[in-house]
Amino acid sequence: MTTEVSTRRKLRAHIRLVTTGFGNAMREYFSIRTRAAMRIIGTFMEVAVWGVIGWLMAGNVALEESILEFYMTPTMVEFMLSGLIINRMVDMAQIFNPWFFRMGYKTYHNRPFNIWVVALAKNLDHMFFWRFMGLIMYILVAALVFRVNLDYTSTAFWFVIVLGALFRLGLNLFTAGWTVLTKGEEDPINWFYNTTSRLFTGELIPITYIETIPLVGPYLHYVSLVHPKTYIQTEGRRAAIGGVKFVDVLPNLIIPLAAAVFFLFLGYVTLRVAIKRAKREGIMKWG
């Protein structure tokens, strides 16, 4: 039954693997309705808070001139909400759940599916669903309440998002390897990426202002320069709001492109080595 199956049946089986998993995750999540309702309201409140903060900053001419020049966003409301939407898009495009190999390998290693396919399928759980729902809410609230519209038809914009997602995939592969071997929650690289993300990458604070922080500013500025997300945030806004073309965006994406290729390679190698070593040490089944 499991060894010689047609390609068509295999494809159907893969689709069923994804849909049944997704269906059960939904049933589980919506079994507590208040939790789902609170989550929706919480997301709405979060986007509204940032929108209002941006709106309160309106009229600061120096700030608005600075972000218009650097990010091509006319107001702080546009700057903040576009930053949050780009961030959500890059995060939502994560196609790989880094904790799968730590917890799920022992369960799925002997199933008739390729373990990488299962890793992708398992990502389509309620986390993916909520990332998607959250993104839709951000886009809707930004457009309907604060009149912030990004150009979602821009090729350059989507190139930037895909690049960000590939970089994130590389990081996730690395995290997967790290957590298999250490049974920890997070690796140092992801920790650095996440903790520095909001302050140093221009998601909510223009990076041009980091340099002006007394004493430490000039040094902290280097964190922005090495953080690939800085370039994703900058070029994403320039493409989706400023209307900058693909050829003009490309030269500014050398650092995130190199980082994505490097981390995809490093992440894959780390994960393979970690699985091999964990099997030898007998810790592969540890949760």
Add this chain to the structure above:
Amino acid sequence: MSYSGCKLEVEDLAKRYPPMRKGTVGIRDLIDTLKGRREEVLALEDVGFRVERGEWFGLLGPNGAGKTTFCDLLLDITTPTSGHILLDGVDVNRDHDRVRGKICEMEYWSFYSRVNVRDTLRRAGAEWMLTKEETEERMNWLVELFELEEKMDDWVIRLSRGMYVKVKLIATLMSGAELYVFDEPTPWMDVFTKRKLYEQLGDYKKRTGTTIIWTTHNLHEAQETCDRIAVLNNRLVTVTTPKRLMDDMQKANLEDAFIALLQEEREQKDQQAMGPPPGMG
């Protein structure tokens, strides 16, 4: 290493775990290794036996005897230090892709707690590449066989522990695998549920001709269910039938025979450790 027609063939199997790491980077480990302070941990050595097709094969042994390590090696969660486990002639560790989908273990299932039994079992079918129709057919048959019809619309979290194990068992059998691995599957069951389960699982085995590896500390259970048993104590002590072991040790039940066997083995080990008596060397 030729395939002889039996289901499972274990040859010169050994597993020594490397010393436990003290940190992630491993600098202290490296220093300790260079200074010779770290020693490997022996789990299994010189283990070799065969399991016939359709057999209910028990793995017995005290705590730390290597039973779970053997199951992990069979499932390729752990790699052997040396030796082979062959399933229908295919090495389960070195050629794992060829045995994928043929072995199913019960221990590692995890279910959503607020999903009903029916949807949980449907998911189990999907995880083993069954079509919708095959899933429904197999699920209905197993649910009837294991008398779980009344619980089908209950959330998994609402089941008693015994019932939960039963759902896990049915999810395992949904796979239609050729070899099942059960690592101490019945600790939470009352004696009535257990007996019923042995009966039902025996019935399933008879109908499908499947092979079962059954690890347990409950020797009454092993006496009742297993066609043959292997006694492990980091090495293979014996492979026999429960009845023959009781006869050989002249005991009325398997538990007493098992204790006597391990005592005998320990005495032999102690004698070997002491060396030959003076004047005999």
